[in-house]
Amino acid sequence: MSGALAEVSEVTKVYRTGGQEFPALSEVSLRLESGEFSMLAGPSGCGKTTLLSILGGVLRPTTGSVSVLGNDLSTMTERELEDYRLSTVGFIFQGHNLLACLTAEENVTVMLELRGTPRRRARERAREILRRVKLGGKEHKRPPDLSIGERQRVAVARALAGDPQLILADEPTASLDAANGTAVMAVLRELAKTEGKTVLTVTHDNRIFHLADRVLQMEDGRLLVSEEPL
Amino acid sequence: MRTALSLPIRRPAWPVRFLTMARVGWHLMTFNRLRLMATLLGVVFATILANQAIGTLLGLMDKFAMLERHANTDIWIVPKGTQVLNGGKTISLAAVLTARGMPDVALAMPMVLVGGNIKLPNGGAEPLQIVGTVGPEYLGGPWNLVAGDRRALAQADTVIIEDSQREEFGNVNLGSRREINEHLTTVAGFTYGLTGIGASFAFADYDYARELGKISPDQTNFGLIKVKPGADIGAVARQLAGRVPDATVLTTAELDAMMMNNLFRVTPIGIIFSALAAFGVLIGFIIVSLSIFSAVSDNLREFGTLKAVGARSLDLGLLLLAQAVAYGVLGSTIGLGVISALASVMSSGKMLILIQPWMIGATFALMTGMCCVASLISLLRLWRVEPGMVFR
Ligand SMILES: Nc1ncnc2c1ncn2[C@@H]1O[C@H](COP(=O)(O)OP(=O)(O)OP(=O)(O)O)[C@@H](O)[C@H]1O
Ligand SMILES: [Mg+2]
Numbered sequence: 001m002s003g004a005l006a007e008v009s010e011v012t013k014v015y016r017t018g019g020q021e022f023p024a025l026s027e028v029s030l031r032l033e034s035g036e037f038s039m040l041a042g043p044s045g046c047g048k049t050t051l052l053s054i055l056g057g058v059l060r061p062t063t064g065s066v067s068v069l070g071n072d073l074s075t076m077t078e079r080e081l082e083d084y085r086l087s088t089v090g091f092i093f094q095g096h097n098l099l100a101c102l103t104a105e106e107n108v109t110v111m112l113e114l115r116g117t118p119r120r121r122a123r124e125r126a127r128e129i130l131r132r133v134k135l136g137g138k139e140h141k142r143p144p145d146l147s148i149g150e151r152q153r154v155a156v157a158r159a160l161a162g163d164p165q166l167i168l169a170d171e172p173t174a175s176l177d178a179a180n181g182t183a184v185m186a187v188l189r190e191l192a193k194t195e196g197k198t199v200l201t202v203t204h205d206n207r208i209f210h211l212a213d214r215v216l217q218m219e220d221g222r223l224l225v226s227e228e229p230l
Numbered sequence: 231m232r233t234a235l236s237l238p239i240r241r242p243a244w245p246v247r248f249l250t251m252a253r254v255g256w257h258l259m260t261f262n263r264l265r266l267m268a269t270l271l272g273v274v275f276a277t278i279l280a281n282q283a284i285g286t287l288l289g290l291m292d293k294f295a296m297l298e299r300h301a302n303t304d305i306w307i308v309p310k311g312t313q314v315l316n317g318g319k320t321i322s323l324a325a326v327l328t329a330r331g332m333p334d335v336a337l338a339m340p341m342v343l344v345g346g347n348i349k350l351p352n353g354g355a356e357p358l359q360i361v362g363t364v365g366p367e368y369l370g371g372p373w374n375l376v377a378g379d380r381r382a383l384a385q386a387d388t389v390i391i392e393d394s395q396r397e398e399f400g401n402v403n404l405g406s407r408r409e410i411n412e413h414l415t416t417v418a419g420f421t422y423g424l425t426g427i428g429a430s431f432a433f434a435d436y437d438y439a440r441e442l443g444k445i446s447p448d449q450t451n452f453g454l455i456k457v458k459p460g461a462d463i464g465a466v467a468r469q470l471a472g473r474v475p476d477a478t479v480l481t482t483a484e485l486d487a488m489m490m491n492n493l494f495r496v497t498p499i500g501i502i503f504s505a506l507a508a509f510g511v512l513i514g515f516i517i518v519s520l521s522i523f524s525a526v527s528d529n530l531r532e533f534g535t536l537k538a539v540g541a542r543s544l545d546l547g548l549l550l551l552a553q554a555v556a557y558g559v560l561g562s563t564i565g566l567g568v569i570s571a572l573a574s575v576m577s578s579g580k581m582l583i584l585i586q587p588w589m590i591g592a593t594f595a596l597m598t599g600m601c602c603v604a605s606l607i608s609l610l611r612l613w614r615v616e617p618g619m620v621f622r
Contacts (some may be wrong), residue, residue: 210483
C-alpha cells in the first residue's frame with residue numbers, strides 16, 4: 001500500500017495583484033504516499049490553501065513541479081487539468097459548496113454523471129455512498145434542510161463519489177462541533193486505510209492531530225519538518 | 231517531451247452531458263421562484279407585445295385589402311392608375327366581356343364599389359361603401375353572413391349590411407327599411423367583420439348598386455376573373471392584358487402586393503407596429519438578460535464548484551443553453567396563451583388582432599433565440615470563473 005502518489009518539488013507560488021507580488025509558497029517539496037492520511041497545519045495566511053489548490057490542479061505553481069500518478073501537472077493544458085481534477089481528485093471545501101438547489105443524492109449523482117456513469121447507476125452509487133457517511137434516509141433533502149454536519153458529510157460523499165486517488169480537504173471540520181468533526185475525519189482516515197486513498201486535509205484543530213499519519217506544519221509559505229503524530 | 235497522460239477518464243457523449251447539465255440548470259432556475267417569475271415575465275411581456283403589434287398590423291392589412299383578399303378570385307381588371315380599390319374610376323364593361331370570351335376563363339364578372347349614405351331614423355346619416363356583385367355567383371362578396379342569405383339580393387332594392395354597424399344605422403333588423411342614396415332599401419342580411427378601412431361595406435345586387443352609384447350600364451369599376459382549374463393564372467392575365475389596353479390586369483397576388491406596397495409607403499403603420507414589436511422584444515430582452523445575469527452572479531460559487539470538480543466551461547454553457555430554451559419555451563407558451571385570450575376579447579367586428587399559425591412557431595423561435603442571446607453575456611462571465619475561487 002505504498003509508493004509515491006504525489007510529488008511536489010520546489011514549488012513556489014507568487015500571487016500578482018495590481019502590480020504587487022506576494023510570495024505565498026517558497027520552495028515547497030513534499031511527497032504523499034498512497035494510503036497516507038496526513039494533515040496540514042499552520043497559521044492563517046501561511047499558504048495551506050495555496051498548496052492544496054496546486055495539488056488539486058486548480059492553481060498553477062509559479063516555479064517548480066507537481067506530479068501526481070506520474071502525470072506532471074505543470075505541463076498539462078487547461079483541458080487536461082480539468083480531466084485530472086475530474087478523474088483523480090476529490091475536493092472537500094471548507095464551506096461545503098454544495099448546490100443548494102439539488103438534493104443530497106443529486107449533488108453526488110452529478111459528479112458521477114460528469115464522469116460518464118450512466119444515470120441509473122450513478123444514483124444507486126450515490127445512495128450507497130450517502131449511506132456510508134451515515135446519511136441514509138436523507139438522500140432527498142436539500143442542503144438548506146440539512147444540519148451543517150450533514151452538509152459536510154454530503155460534501156465528503158461527493159468527493160468520494162468518483163473514486164478519486166487523491167482527496168484534498170480544506171478545513172472540512174472548521175464549522176463542525178467536535179463530535180461531527182471527528183466523525184468526518186474518521187471517514188477520511190478509514191478511506192486511506194481501507195482503500196489506499198491519499199488524503200491531505202488542512203486543519204487548525206490539534207485535538208484531531210492524533211488521527212493523522214503525519215502532520216505537516218507550514219509557516220510563511222514554507223513547509224517545516226513534518227512531524228509524526230504524538 | 232511530455233509523457234502521455236494516464237488519466238482514467240472518458241467524458242460522456244454530448245447529449246448525455248447536455249441532459250446532465252440541463253437537469254442541474256432546471257433545478258437552479260426553479261429553486262428561486264421569484265427570479266424564475268421575473269425572467270418568465272420578460273419573455274411573456276415580449277411575446278405579448280410583439281404578437282399584439284404584429285397581430286394588429288396583420289389585422290389592419292387584412293382590412294385594408296379586405297375586398298381583394300376575400301373576393302375569391304384569380305385575376306382583377308382595374309382602372310389604369312389604380313393604387314387601392316376605391317371605385318373612383320371606371321372601366322368599360324367590354325373588358326369583362328373580352329375576358330369572358332377567353333378559353334381558360336371560367337368566370338368573369340363585373341363589380342362596382344360606390345359611395346353611399348344611409349339615412350337614420352333620427353334624421354342623421356352614416357356613410358357606406360356599397361359593393362355590387364352579380365348573382366348567383368356573387369363573385370366579390372358578400373361573405374361571412376351571420377343572418378339572412380345572399381340569394382335575397384336577387385329581390386329588388388335589397389342590401390346586406392354589417393352586423394357590427396346595426397346600432398350606428400339606427401338599430402337595423404332583418405327586414406328593416408332605410409333610405410340609401412334616396413332609394414328606399416330593405417335590409418336582407420348581415421355580415422360580420424366586414425368593416426374595411428373607412429366606411430363599412432354593404433352589399434347589393436350589381437344593377438341596384440350601379441343605379442345607387444349612377445354608373446352607366448356600359449361602364450363598371452372592376453372585372454373579377456376566375457380561371458379554369460389547372461390554367462396558368464399569370465399567363466391568362468398577360469394574355470388578357472394585351473386585349474384590354476385601356477385597363478390594368480393584375481393577378482390577385484400582384485394586386486395584393488401593390489396594395490400592401492401602397493399601404494406601407496403612404497402610411498407609417500408598418501413602421502409603427504414593427505417598432506412596437508421590436509420595442510417589446512427589446513424590453514423583454516433587457517429583463518431576461520438582467521435576471522439571467524443576476525442568477526449567474528448569485529450562483530457563481532456553485533458554478534465555480536462545478537468547474538473545480540472538473541466540469542468544463544462548455545458544460546456550463548450547455549447548462550445556460552438548456553435554461554434559455556426552457557425560459558423561451560415556457561415564456562412563449564404563457565405569453566401566447568395570454569395573447570390568444572386577449573385577441574379574442576379585443577377583436578370585434580371593427581377591430582381585428584390576427585394571430586396566424588406561423589406566428590406561434592416564430593414566437594417560440596424568436597423568444598428562445600432572445601433568451602440564448604441574453605445568456606451570452608452571462609456565459610462570458612462564467613467563462614472567466616476560475617475554479618480556484620471556491621477555496622477562498
Ligand atoms: N488570489 C490571491 N491573490 C493574492 N494573494 C492571495 C491570493 N490567494 C491567497 N493570497 C495570499 O497568499 C497567502 C496564502 O494564502 P492561503 O489562502 O494559501 O493561506 P492559508 O494558509 O490557507 O490561510 P487560512 O488558514 O487563513 O485559510 C495569504 O497571505 C493570502 O493573502
Ligand atoms: Mg485557507
